Amino acid sequence: MINFELTxxxxxxxxxxxxxxxxxxxxxxxxxxxxxxxxxxYEELDLDEAKVxxxxxxxxxxxxxxxELEEDDxxxxxxxxxxxxxAKRFIDRMDTDDAADILGELDVAKQQEVLSHLDDISNxxxxxxxxxxxxxxxxxxxxxxxxxxxxxxxxxxxxxxxRKQAEEVDEVYYVYVVxxxxxxxxxxxxxxxxxxxxxxxxxxxxxxxxxxVRVDAASEEVANIMDKYGLVALPVIDGVGRxxxxxxxxxxxxxxxxxxxxxxxxxxxITEDVEISDTVWxxxxxxxxxxxxxxxxxxxxxxxxxGFVGLLQQHPELAFFMPLIGAMGGNVGIQSSAIIVQSLAxxxxxxxxxxxxLLKELTIALLNASVLxxxxxxxxxxxxxxxxxxxxxxxxxxxxVVFASLFGTFIPLFLxxxxxxxxxxxxxxxxxxxxxxGMFIYLMFGTLFYNLFV
Amino acid sequence: MINFELTxxxxxxxxxxxxxxxxxxxxxxxxxxxxxxxxxxYEELDLDEAKVxxxxxxxxxxxxxxxELEEDDxxxxxxxxxxxxxAKRFIDRMDTDDAADILGELDVAKQQEVLSHLDDISNxxxxxxxxxxxxxxxxxxxxxxxxxxxxxxxxxxxxxxxRKQAEEVDEVYYVYVVxxxxxxxxxxxxxxxxxxxxxxxxxxxxxxxxxxVRVDAASEEVANIMDKYGLVALPVIDGVGRxxxxxxxxxxxxxxxxxxxxxxxxxxxITEDVEISDTVWxxxxxxxxxxxxxxxxxxxxxxxxxGFVGLLQQHPELAFFMPLIGAMGGNVGIQSSAIIVQSLAxxxxxxxxxxxxLLKELTIALLNASVLxxxxxxxxxxxxxxxxxxxxxxxxxxxxVVFASLFGTFIPLFLxxxxxxxxxxxxxxxxxxxxxxGMFIYLMFGTLFYNLFV
Numbered sequence: 032m033i034n035f036e037l038t039x040x041x042x043x044x045x046x047x048x049x050x051x052x053x054x055x056x057x058x059x060x061x062x063x064x065x066x067x068x069x070x071x072x073y074e075e076l077d078l079d080e081a082k083v084x085x086x087x088x089x090x091x092x093x094x095x096x097x098x099e100l101e102e103d104d105x106x107x108x109x110x111x112x113x114x115x116x117x118a119k120r121f122i123d124r125m126d127t128d129d130a131a132d133i134l135g136e137l138d139v140a141k142q143q144e145v146l147s148h149l150d151d152i153s154n155x156x157x158x159x160x161x162x163x164x165x166x167x168x169x170x171x172x173x174x175x176x177x178x179x180x181x182x183x184x185x186x187x188x189x190x191x192x193x194r195k196q197a198e199e200v201d202e203v204y205y206v207y208v209v210x211x212x213x214x215x216x217x218x219x220x221x222x223x224x225x226x227x228x229x230x231x232x233x234x235x236x237x238x239x240x241x242x243x244v245r246v247d248a249a250s251e252e253v254a255n256i257m258d259k260y261g262l263v264a265l266p267v268i269d270g271v272g273r274x275x276x277x278x279x280x281x282x283x284x285x286x287x288x289x290x291x292x293x294x295x296x297x298x299x300x301i302t303e304d305v306e307i308s309d310t311v312w313x314x315x316x317x318x319x320x321x322x323x324x325x326x327x328x329x330x331x332x333x334x335x336x337x338g339f340v341g342l343l344q345q346h347p348e349l350a351f352f353m354p355l356i357g358a359m360g361g362n363v364g365i366q367s368s369a370i371i372v373q374s375l376a377x378x379x380x381x382x383x384x385x386x387x388x389l390l391k392e393l394t395i396a397l398l399n400a401s402v403l404x405x406x407x408x409x410x411x412x413x414x415x416x417x418x419x420x421x422x423x424x425x426x427x428x429x430x431x432v433v434f435a436s437l438f439g440t441f442i443p444l445f446l447x448x449x450x451x452x453x454x455x456x457x458x459x460x461x462x463x464x465x466x467x468x469g470m471f472i473y474l475m476f477g478t479l480f481y482n483l484f485v
Numbered sequence: 486m487i488n489f490e491l492t493x494x495x496x497x498x499x500x501x502x503x504x505x506x507x508x509x510x511x512x513x514x515x516x517x518x519x520x521x522x523x524x525x526x527y528e529e530l531d532l533d534e535a536k537v538x539x540x541x542x543x544x545x546x547x548x549x550x551x552x553e554l555e556e557d558d559x560x561x562x563x564x565x566x567x568x569x570x571x572a573k574r575f576i577d578r579m580d581t582d583d584a585a586d587i588l589g590e591l592d593v594a595k596q597q598e599v600l601s602h603l604d605d606i607s608n609x610x611x612x613x614x615x616x617x618x619x620x621x622x623x624x625x626x627x628x629x630x631x632x633x634x635x636x637x638x639x640x641x642x643x644x645x646x647x648r649k650q651a652e653e654v655d656e657v658y659y660v661y662v663v664x665x666x667x668x669x670x671x672x673x674x675x676x677x678x679x680x681x682x683x684x685x686x687x688x689x690x691x692x693x694x695x696x697x698v699r700v701d702a703a704s705e706e707v708a709n710i711m712d713k714y715g716l717v718a719l720p721v722i723d724g725v726g727r728x729x730x731x732x733x734x735x736x737x738x739x740x741x742x743x744x745x746x747x748x749x750x751x752x753x754x755i756t757e758d759v760e761i762s763d764t765v766w767x768x769x770x771x772x773x774x775x776x777x778x779x780x781x782x783x784x785x786x787x788x789x790x791x792g793f794v795g796l797l798q799q800h801p802e803l804a805f806f807m808p809l810i811g812a813m814g815g816n817v818g819i820q821s822s823a824i825i826v827q828s829l830a831x832x833x834x835x836x837x838x839x840x841x842x843l844l845k846e847l848t849i850a851l852l853n854a855s856v857l858x859x860x861x862x863x864x865x866x867x868x869x870x871x872x873x874x875x876x877x878x879x880x881x882x883x884x885x886v887v888f889a890s891l892f893g894t895f896i897p898l899f900l901x902x903x904x905x906x907x908x909x910x911x912x913x914x915x916x917x918x919x920x921x922x923g924m925f926i927y928l929m930f931g932t933l934f935y936n937l938f939v
Contacts, residue, residue: 284734
């Protein structure tokens with residue numbers, strides 16, 4: 032049984048063996064590992080060390096390891112290899128979907144070169160087909176490998192064909208049934224096959240309650256369908272219903288994880304998909320854009336606050352609560368946006384109209400705003416602050432919470448409508464905007480209350 | 486083929502049919518739907534309407550729909566039914582893992598009552614077993630349904646046994662091989678079975694490179710293993726290696742989605758797992774705790790800023806940049822935390838020590854801090870601000886960015902070490918703390934620079 036944990040000792044040991052070129056010991060060290068574990072080991076090595084190791088692996092393992100590598104590492108590795116080696120040692124041994132994903136990371140000229148070196152023309156054709164789809168659609172996620180049988184076949188014909196087809200397919204899951212035109216008409220579960228007498232006709236045991244997606248469906252939709260219906264494999268059809276490929280759950284798990292990570296990173300103000308192991312340069316590049324936007328917002332905010340310089344000079348105590356009002360606007364806005372963004376992502380928005388949603392959010396906001404502004408009013412009253420300050424802070428708190436809630440609900444709904452990823456609404460952009468508007472509301476109330484009461 | 490989209494018209498139509506009690510029309514309307522779709526329909530109905538519908542479904546569909554419902558809706562529904570109905574109509578028809586999950590939502594007395602009404606004692610025993618595990622462990626996720634064969638069987642014996650066992654198991658995926666003591670020794674893939682001659686011995690075709698988890702492994706670990714190794718089913722073993730259950734990918738997809746959603750909600754300051762369809766009351770309850778913490782932070786901040794009232798009175802222009810400094814501290818801190826939190830969640834932290842990570846973060850922080858403070862210095866210089874103000878803002882910007890980066894990196898690492906979910910570090914708590922400390926740094930620099938230059 033494999034239960035491998037990567038340690039520094041392991042890597043140091045391996046590096047020493049690579050340096051003295053002890054092939055036998057290296058092979059022994061890697062032998063028991065799963066390709067996903069070997070990929071982890073690779074990511075701790077430099078390119079030359081990695082190459083030494085790579086050519087000690089048997090071909091199938093090498094191809095599996097390549098699939099498991101991080102995109103950046105893989106590209107660097109492949110760029111250093113001739114097209115023929117890529118074709119014969121790697122691409123030829125992969126499932127079509129992995130092959131297309133990996134080729135898609137190379138430039139078009141190199142793609143063509145690699146494809147021209149493949150021995151099996153029909154395999155090359157399948158990969159070229161897959162390369163033509165957008166990677167964020169069902170077409171870009173599917174593999175060509177699947178087992179299909181014709182509806183007018185008998186079980187023995189079927190079994191013979193399946194045995195042959197099964198050699199090309201890693202995990203079977205379902206056997207798809209098509210009609211004479213290649214249109215998907217149903218599935219045959221392996222369990223049903225195990226339980227059926229041998230002389231049954233296919234059309235009598237097929238299950239025609241079949242869920243499929245069109246080749247141009249978005250990858251998020253694919254993930255939502257497979258999650259909702261608990262599917263491990265989903266057939267992909269073209270515009271007229273012909274079966275063109277199959278998406279398996281492992282690819283969808285990746286999409287879901289990436290999707291969730293992307294939303295989370297967006298909410299945290301990170302613009303690229305960074306891993307902790309990426310370089311300092313990549314990290315800086317991923318973080319600075321939002322910081323600059325935040326800074327621009329802060330500068331605009333400083334000019335806005337500057338407009339109230341007279342008020343602040345006379346009543347510097349107004350500055351005491353500026354951080355509180357700014358933070359509250361930001362916090363409330365993010366909460367409201369996050370709920371909408373998540374519902375949009377998981378497709379659980381329900382059938383309420385946008386107006387109903389805003390109305391509900393307004394109720395929640397009024398409730399929260401009442402609680403929060405009462406507390407801050409009580410606090411200022413208790414510590415004996417001036418009435419004008421007490422009133423300003425409480426009134427601003429109430430208005431800012433209500434405004435930020437509605438704004439935080441409206442923005443992602445609006446972005447989604449105009450086909451922009453709504454997750455940006457939970458990022459620093461909306462927070463910054465809420466900050467500025469909150470400051471304006473606060474200082475306007477300040478002007479009003481100090482004129483009224485002082 | 487089913488491709489159902491829930492519309493308001495559909496629900497209104499259904500409600501009218503329920504009101505006039507037109508059973509035939511209702512059945513017709515629901516007939517084509519997948520249980521997951523029926524569950525969506527249910528969630529738009531009130532309890533009485535839902536009950537009418539429920540008893541029109543055939544028993545297997547009713548059980549499937551129950552599994553698909555949101556936890557709150559399901560509990561409300563089950564609480565209104567007698568234990569015998571729950572046992573015979575629902576629990577008896579479910580897989581053991583779903584049965585245990587659903588029973589686990591009821592109180593212990595009701596659990597016992599329902600179990601006592603089950604006809605199949607061994608099924609009841611399996612469910613009781615599963616109920617004893619923590620729901621966030623492998624034991625709490627696994628099902629008892631699986632296909633296992635003994636290593637000393639021949640293929641024909643195996644096939645006979647498998648046919649019988651397959652009747653109880655929804656998706657087969659793998660056939661597990663155990664020795665005489667019940668210890669897991671390998672798997673038999675269905676594909677391999679399809680391709681092997683009928684007279685093969687099991688021990689000669691089993692695959693002994695098998696990945697398993699112990700029954701007490703955390704659900705996050707289970708998800709990471711299945712994702713990393715691309716598994717659709719994972720066997721669960723007890724302390725001495727005996728096969729006790731099996732976890733399938735669909736359960737793991739739920740865990741992953743929940744985990745990702747939880748981190749995202751935590752980062753957004755939401756304390757409960759809320760759906761957009763939840764009541765106003767639940768939404769308010771989920772949001773207000775963090776807002777109160779933010780408010781407490783803001784109040785502490787107001788006292789801190791209050792300590793500098795003399796400075797602010799003389800130099801109200803210092804207030805102009807308070808929102809900027811506060812926002813930057815918050816933004817930078819969240820970015821740093823998010824990267825650590827995500828690496829911890831996906832198990833991709835690598836083998837660097839915490840010191841190496843902090844050092845790297847320091848480099849990134851110094852880079853970002855230099856860029857940002859140069860820009861704000863340039864801006865203030867360009868608009869002709871006082872030298873003291875220009876210096877204060879630039880120096881504070883630099884310090885706050887560096888401090889918030891290190892703080893944002895350190896806190897989640899520390900929380901993870903003391904076994905607290907590090908995702909809280911990206912929530913309003915750390916943001917608020919960064920805000921206050923940022924304000925303090927800023928006003929201290931203000932005091933220093935105005936004493937130096939004015």
